[in-house]
Amino acid sequence: MNSKVPLKLTVNGETFDIEVEPRWLLSDVLRHQLGLVGTHVGCEQGACGACTVLIDGKPERSCLTFAIQVEGQQITTVEGLTRGEHLTPLQESFSAHHALQCGYCTPGMLLTATALLEQEPHPTEQRVREAISGNVCRCTGYQFIVDAILAVAGDTKEDVR
Amino acid sequence: MTEQAMRPQFMGARVKRVEDPRLLTGQARYLDDIDLPGMLEIAFVRSPYPSARITGMELNAVKSAAGVRAVLTFEDCPILLWQRDSYQVGQPVLAHNEVRYVGEPVVAVVAEDRYQAEDAAELAVVHYEPLQPVLDMVQAIEELPRRVHSHASNVFYHKEYTTQGFSDAFAQAPRHLAATFRTTRQTAVTLEPRGTAAMPDPASGRMTVYASTQSPHRIRGDLAELLGWPENQVRVIVPEVGGGFGMKANTYPEDVVVVWAARHLGKPVKWVSDRTESLLTDVHARDDIHEVEVAYQDDGRIIAIRDHLMADGGAYPAYPFSGAVGETSLASRVLTGPYQIPYIETVIDCTYSNKTPLGAYRGVWGPIASFVQEGIVDRVARSLSLDPAEVRRINMIRPDQFPFRNAAGMIYDAGSYGESMEEALRLINYKDFRVRQSALRAQGRYRGIGISVFVEPTAMASSEAGSVGYESVFIRVEPTGKVTAAMGLGPTGQGHETTMAQLIADQVGVNLEDVVILHGDTDSAPFGGGTGGSRSGPIGGGAALVAGREMRQRLVKLAAHLLEAAEEDIELGHGQAWVAGVPDRAMTIRQLAEIAYTHVKRIPPGMPIGLELVARYQPEQSVSFSNGTHIAEVEVDPLTGLVQVVNYVVVNDCGRLINPLIVEGQIHGGVAQGIGSAFLESLRYGDDGQLMTTSLSDYLLPEATDVPRITIEHLVTPSAGEGGIKGMGEGSLIGAPAALVGAVSDALAPFHVMVDRLPVTPDDVIEWVTARV
Numbered sequence: 024m025n026s027k028v029p030l031k032l033t034v035n036g037e038t039f040d041i042e043v044e045p046r047w048l049l050s051d052v053l054r055h056q057l058g059l060v061g062t063h064v065g066c067e068q069g070a071c072g073a074c075t076v077l078i079d080g081k082p083e084r085s086c087l088t089f090a091i092q093v094e095g096q097q098i099t100t101v102e103g104l105t106r107g108e109h110l111t112p113l114q115e116s117f118s119a120h121h122a123l124q125c126g127y128c129t130p131g132m133l134l135t136a137t138a139l140l141e142q143e144p145h146p147t148e149q150r151v152r153e154a155i156s157g158n159v160c161r162c163t164g165y166q167f168i169v170d171a172i173l174a175v176a177g178d179t180k181e182d183v184r
Numbered sequence: 185m186t187e188q189a190m191r192p193q194f195m196g197a198r199v200k201r202v203e204d205p206r207l208l209t210g211q212a213r214y215l216d217d218i219d220l221p222g223m224l225e226i227a228f229v230r231s232p233y234p235s236a237r238i239t240g241m242e243l244n245a246v247k248s249a250a251g252v253r254a255v256l257t258f259e260d261c262p263i264l265l266w267q268r269d270s271y272q273v274g275q276p277v278l279a280h281n282e283v284r285y286v287g288e289p290v291v292a293v294v295a296e297d298r299y300q301a302e303d304a305a306e307l308a309v310v311h312y313e314p315l316q317p318v319l320d321m322v323q324a325i326e327e328l329p330r331r332v333h334s335h336a337s338n339v340f341y342h343k344e345y346t347t348q349g350f351s352d353a354f355a356q357a358p359r360h361l362a363a364t365f366r367t368t369r370q371t372a373v374t375l376e377p378r379g380t381a382a383m384p385d386p387a388s389g390r391m392t393v394y395a396s397t398q399s400p401h402r403i404r405g406d407l408a409e410l411l412g413w414p415e416n417q418v419r420v421i422v423p424e425v426g427g428g429f430g431m432k433a434n435t436y437p438e439d440v441v442v443v444w445a446a447r448h449l450g451k452p453v454k455w456v457s458d459r460t461e462s463l464l465t466d467v468h469a470r471d472d473i474h475e476v477e478v479a480y481q482d483d484g485r486i487i488a489i490r491d492h493l494m495a496d497g498g499a500y501p502a503y504p505f506s507g508a509v510g511e512t513s514l515a516s517r518v519l520t521g522p523y524q525i526p527y528i529e530t531v532i533d534c535t536y537s538n539k540t541p542l543g544a545y546r547g548v549w550g551p552i553a554s555f556v557q558e559g560i561v562d563r564v565a566r567s568l569s570l571d572p573a574e575v576r577r578i579n580m581i582r583p584d585q586f587p588f589r590n591a592a593g594m595i596y597d598a599g600s601y602g603e604s605m606e607e608a609l610r611l612i613n614y615k616d617f618r619v620r621q622s623a624l625r626a627q628g629r630y631r632g633i634g635i636s637v638f639v640e641p642t643a644m645a646s647s648e649a650g651s652v653g654y655e656s657v658f659i660r661v662e663p664t665g666k667v668t669a670a671m672g673l674g675p676t677g678q679g680h681e682t683t684m685a686q687l688i689a690d691q692v693g694v695n696l697e698d699v700v701i702l703h704g705d706t707d708s709a710p711f712g713g714g715t716g717g718s719r720s721g722p723i724g725g726g727a728a729l730v731a732g733r734e735m736r737q738r739l740v741k742l743a744a745h746l747l748e749a750a751e752e753d754i755e756l757g758h759g760q761a762w763v764a765g766v767p768d769r770a771m772t773i774r775q776l777a778e779i780a781y782t783h784v785k786r787i788p789p790g791m792p793i794g795l796e797l798v799a800r801y802q803p804e805q806s807v808s809f810s811n812g813t814h815i816a817e818v819e820v821d822p823l824t825g826l827v828q829v830v831n832y833v834v835v836n837d838c839g840r841l842i843n844p845l846i847v848e849g850q851i852h853g854g855v856a857q858g859i860g861s862a863f864l865e866s867l868r869y870g871d872d873g874q875l876m877t878t879s880l881s882d883y884l885l886p887e888a889t890d891v892p893r894i895t896i897e898h899l900v901t902p903s904a905g906e907g908g909i910k911g912m913g914e915g916s917l918i919g920a921p922a923a924l925v926g927a928v929s930d931a932l933a934p935f936h937v938m939v940d941r942l943p944v945t946p947d948d949v950i951e952w953v954t955a956r957v
Contacts, residue, residue: 025250044299046299047299054216054217055219059210060210060213060214060216060217061209061210061211061212062210063214063375063376063426064216065375065376065377065459066459066879066880067458067459068459068460068879068880068881070459070879070880070881071375071459071880071885073375100210101208101209101210102209102210104209105209110205110208110209114208114209117204117208118200118201118204118205118208119200121200121201121845121846121848121849123204123207123208124427124677124678124679124849124853125374125375125376125424125425125426125427125676125677126203126204126207126208126212126424126426126677127214127374127375127376127426127427128375129207129208130210133208151888152888152889153888153889155888156887156888156889157887158888159375159880159885159887160375160888161372161373161374161375161427161429161853161857161885162375162427162677162849162853163849163852163853163856164849164851164852164853164854164855164856164857164886164891164894165852165856165887165888165891166852166891166893166894167848167849167852168888169888
């Protein structure tokens with residue numbers, strides 16, 4: 024059970040040749056083998072969404088995924104959102120709308136919202152709320168997160184201050 | 185020297201947080217992100233019984249498991265929390281002979297990584313002889329079915345208070361009612377679980393402790409005392425903290441074991457809680473019963489309240505404060521809320537049980553007291569068929585009564601109690617609500633409004649974060665003119681690096697980006713009280729203002745000397761000092777700083793070299809009350825029992841605002857937690873003493889679809905303290921549950937429902953409406 028197997032893992036466009044135990048969670052491998060600690064672990068039960076990463080563009084719980092399950096797939100973590108020094112428009116909008124407090128849920132929230140806006144560039148407020156309903160935030164009460172996402176979506180129907 | 189009229193550029197502005205970029209890019213470092221070479225990790229073997237004698241342990245298989253470096257029991261680490269006599273009881277950091285709650289740490293397994301530690305922990309065999317658990321606080325008061333601690337009474341805190349003249353006033357009132365209010369256990373559920381790491385520093389021999397805590401200096405003091413080390417041999421570093429909400433203000437058994445293990449193994453050691461451990465062992469909160477009797481008049485005026493307050497403190501008093509005592513003692517003193525109820529009589533009993541220790545969760549006493557206080561007003565209104573808003577008006581403390589001494593002797597400074605309620609009623613269009621309500625009722629839809637006028641005592645001399653009624657700031661203008669300030673606060677998402685910098689930048693006359701706030705390192709910060717009890721804004725912010733002002737005076741003196749002008753003619757701003765009306769006669773703060781450190785012969789006589797100082801601020805008043813009104817409009821589905829919050833308004837008064845964006849974020853978050861408290865969150869124990877809600881699929885948190893858009897308006901009644909700032913971290917969770925369940929009572933009035941519990945579940949609703957159809 025504890026013997027390691029080779030794994031080719033593609034994260035944020037870069038391919039890593041590593042050895043993992045088959046039981047190692049993707050979240051643990053990202054964090055402790057690759058040092059990508061922006062992926063946060065909040066429950067290891069798939070309930071809180073803090074560990075959300077994109078697997079082939081789709082938001083997934085990295086705490087419910089074994090690393091060996093995702094060989095050959097494209098994984099995106101929060102570290103892969105920014106290009107160079109600048110924040111993405113969504114990250115900028117999170118800051119401008121005060122959509123984060125302790126920041127622990129933020130990477131998962133950003134990845135879920137990124138995938139949403141990729142699929143639906145102009146979601147309604149209700150749609151945004153549904154899309155992020157699998158990502159728990161204990162600090163913000165969600166309103167400013169919703170505002171930040173809607174502001175980037177450019178949905179003129181919504182009050183985004 | 186005359187005080188220049190400050191034109192604050194940053195205080196009161198909705199500035200973006202300086203913390204955000206690192207948090208948004210995954211560059212922040214939380215406790216579990218700390219990874220040191222050779223670091224070992226701990227997994228705990230925990231008690232599966234609420235109450236049992238330990239009759240033996242078989243740990244050889246654990247010791248010989250792969251990667252295991254040490255297996256620790258109480259024999260290795262014989263340390264009790266609460267060595268002092270306060271409660272006659274101190275929790276052993278690893279169970280000693282007996283376990284008293286499910287989840288109590290029994291054995292610590294130290295291994296090369298967490299996977300190995302958990303594998304090995306599974307091999308531990310602990311023999312238990314189960315004992316009958318103590319689970320009911322009312323019985324526990326009578327020492328039934330037995331004592332939790334054989335040598336100590338189950339009642340570990342008892343207090344009585346009576347306003348003079350209570351008995352006569354109570355007896356003479358024409359009307360009386362009685363009600364029992366019950367809150368069920370809830371807990372903070374920070375999204376980042378608890379955790380601690382420790383690293384012996386081989387060079388200095390000191391111990392560096394990384395702690396996910398709200399109280400850096402307090403935990404340093406606790407660890408030094410419990411481990412018997414000199415305080416200056418311990419350095420506490422607080423990394424990014426993913427939420428605290430009071431729960432991270434305690435020192436826990438695991439903290440002590442981690443540090444002990446690091447010292448005795450000579451290696452860095454880390455423990456991070458998983459979510460099941462969190463729900464089992466993070467301090468619980470809100471396990472209270474209030475048995476209330478109320479005396480009132482025909483016009484709705486409330487004369488007297490008698491309350492027997494009971495709280496189940498769990499198996500041990502949490503260290504170094506018991507949440508049961510905190511929840512009841514302060515509730516008993518602010519039970520009359522914003523109302524001028526002249527007489528009160530309270531009896532408090534806090535008891536031990538075989539449940540997790542009770543500690544702090546945001547608002548501590550407040551959500552409970554507001555729920556009781558507003559529940560009383562609503563009951564009075566309904567019994568007299570009066571408008572609940574009108575009964576509140578009749579009883580409300582009037583503006584001309586401040587400072588107001590309440591029936592328990594608490595002094596309220598000025599607030600906007602009535603005004604906040606009127607404004608909130610206007611925002612939710614209360615005038616038309618009753619018409620809407622009856623029209624909907626005719627269609628079989630049950631809408632209701634709940635009003636919660638709250639008071640929030642802030643900036644108190646002691647809080648869950650520590651018994652420090654002041655705060656300190658070490659401030660330095662660097663030789664390049666940049667400003668560094670260090671504080672002993674323990675922010676967990678509140679944005680102190682931004683708000684404290686706003687206050688200091690205004691005073692010193694520099695731009696916001698030129699100020700760096702350091703916190704969470706006991707080696708760099710002056711002694712401080714941490715973050716809790718809504719103290720960081722008013723006390724910490726006050727200290728930032730005082731430090732900034734003292735530094736300003738230093739700069740003005742230096743600039744006046746160098747520019748050959750009178751001190752009162754020097755102005756500071758935008759990184760410059762200049763002579764008023766003569767903008768050409770100016771120097772940059774960078775130039776001034778360079779002279780202060782390097783060309784020290786140019787410093788005026790008597791002025792110290794350099795630009796560094798420590799300032800402390802202790803508010804003159806022992807407490808300052810924030811206030812506000814929450815009004816919730818809900819729709820209850822009598823078939824499913826589900827409650828939807830359709831409209832929510834908050835009128836909030838926390839004195840002068842440092843950053844409205846951050847204040848509003850705090851309010852939104854508190855209301856969301858209030859929705860959890862009112863309808864979702866419940867730590868349920870089975871009759872066998874097992875906690876049945878040990879995952880976030882069982883302990884339900886509010887999601888984005890559960891929380892409505894919240895309308896906020898600010899009123900400003902400044903405190904008498906520095907900057908006119910009042911605290912506001914807890915008020916939104918103090919106010920929200922009462923408004924939300926009050927709205928359910930109102931919606932279900934046709935079924936004669938008056939909510940008597942937190943939370944209200946769909947099962948409760950269905951039971952109420954079917955019982956009364």
